[in-house]
Amino acid sequence: MKIPKFATMNFSSKLVENAVNQLSSLPGIGKKSALRLVLHMIKQEKQNINQFGNSFIDLINNINYCSECFSISDNQKCEICSDQKRDKSTICVVEDIRVMMAVESTMQFKGVYHVLGGLISPMDGIGPSDIKVEELIQKVQKSEVKEIIFALSTTMEGDTTNFYLFRRLKDLNITISSIARGISIGDELEYADEITLGTAISSRLPYENSLSK
Amino acid sequence: MKIPKFATMNFSSKLVENAVNQLSSLPGIGKKSALRLVLHMIKQEKQNINQFGNSFIDLINNINYCSECFSISDNQKCEICSDQKRDKSTICVVEDIRVMMAVESTMQFKGVYHVLGGLISPMDGIGPSDIKVEELIQKVQKSEVKEIIFALSTTMEGDTTNFYLFRRLKDLNITISSIARGISIGDELEYADEITLGTAISSRLPYENSLSK
Numbered sequence: 001m002k003i004p005k006f007a008t009m010n011f012s013s014k015l016v017e018n019a020v021n022q023l024s025s026l027p028g029i030g031k032k033s034a035l036r037l038v039l040h041m042i043k044q045e046k047q048n049i050n051q052f053g054n055s056f057i058d059l060i061n062n063i064n065y066c067s068e069c070f071s072i073s074d075n076q077k078c079e080i081c082s083d084q085k086r087d088k089s090t091i092c093v094v095e096d097i098r099v100m101m102a103v104e105s106t107m108q109f110k111g112v113y114h115v116l117g118g119l120i121s122p123m124d125g126i127g128p129s130d131i132k133v134e135e136l137i138q139k140v141q142k143s144e145v146k147e148i149i150f151a152l153s154t155t156m157e158g159d160t161t162n163f164y165l166f167r168r169l170k171d172l173n174i175t176i177s178s179i180a181r182g183i184s185i186g187d188e189l190e191y192a193d194e195i196t197l198g199t200a201i202s203s204r205l206p207y208e209n210s211l212s213k
Numbered sequence: 214m215k216i217p218k219f220a221t222m223n224f225s226s227k228l229v230e231n232a233v234n235q236l237s238s239l240p241g242i243g244k245k246s247a248l249r250l251v252l253h254m255i256k257q258e259k260q261n262i263n264q265f266g267n268s269f270i271d272l273i274n275n276i277n278y279c280s281e282c283f284s285i286s287d288n289q290k291c292e293i294c295s296d297q298k299r300d301k302s303t304i305c306v307v308e309d310i311r312v313m314m315a316v317e318s319t320m321q322f323k324g325v326y327h328v329l330g331g332l333i334s335p336m337d338g339i340g341p342s343d344i345k346v347e348e349l350i351q352k353v354q355k356s357e358v359k360e361i362i363f364a365l366s367t368t369m370e371g372d373t374t375n376f377y378l379f380r381r382l383k384d385l386n387i388t389i390s391s392i393a394r395g396i397s398i399g400d401e402l403e404y405a406d407e408i409t410l411g412t413a414i415s416s417r418l419p420y421e422n423s424l425s426k
Binding site for chain 1: 224239241252253276318372
């Protein structure tokens, strides 16, 4: 019995093969899904697919970062940093604009952001100099910053980055805080993992302060 | 308590928003995944993303179909149709090049293909004139075709298309067959659905012929 080798796909067209290889180079998209997507594309209007391709070319060639918070912005200064109503003395440190958008959507934060553009990860060869750490330190030294809030993922990389930033910032006479870790709103306690539950108990706070806003 | 509205994402950049909208227009990719992919892209080399975008533009502007079997091919005639060793009198009818590639990878078929480019689906407004049906009939009438093998999905659309093609082809003095439906190799019988198992029993064949090749 011959074993089919689907892993090495034999494409009848180099153009299709190239498009499939490009799509499947993205994380989480395999060759079979990529081929399905490409066959979907060729059934679309030519104009739509030209726009599709050009959107990525436009993005990579014209991308611009806010000069203050390093979020992606079409202008020299992003909307939040140019907003006079935002409190410039409180800086929320985030990994990327996805977290920034998530915090913004809570409507609980009136300060400004600092986008690191990654997390320290020795395993992936990403050190403090590869992300916007020095820029944060300089910002704190130069301007009137009162509080830095770490809003980083509770992963090894997030904790490492938190710790490194804390060591660099602790002598600069500012308040350093981190977003609360505990039980998610709506979660049932019996399914919480022991580390989260333990953290939630040791970080307990007065009942009146614990209500969701 | 305010409910976060993440569904309407507020992008800080039109370029990012555009790229995210384009990616999430593909089936199976949501806005959040699209944003994750776009943030992955902007960390890549500019040249790679230019190539990424151009691969789809190249594809849609230069795509070509084999003049005989209608598979996607960079040449006027695809590799299989121009291969003298392939048996031109046996035609395997498939929905798209994905099925063609799957059949090719079995190395069990030495004939040629006919790619319909879709299945008849009244629900989606796809009729016989939207797929390559007439071209198949003409091919059978004009050239020395001995056998047509239907290799279509066992869905309502596949069965409808099978039935329509059968009606159009049955008076043309050729053998019309369909790939066997039955229990997958490696499957345990107690988990097979009753329709498949019923079909497998009624389509039983001499033991010597039932062995996998």
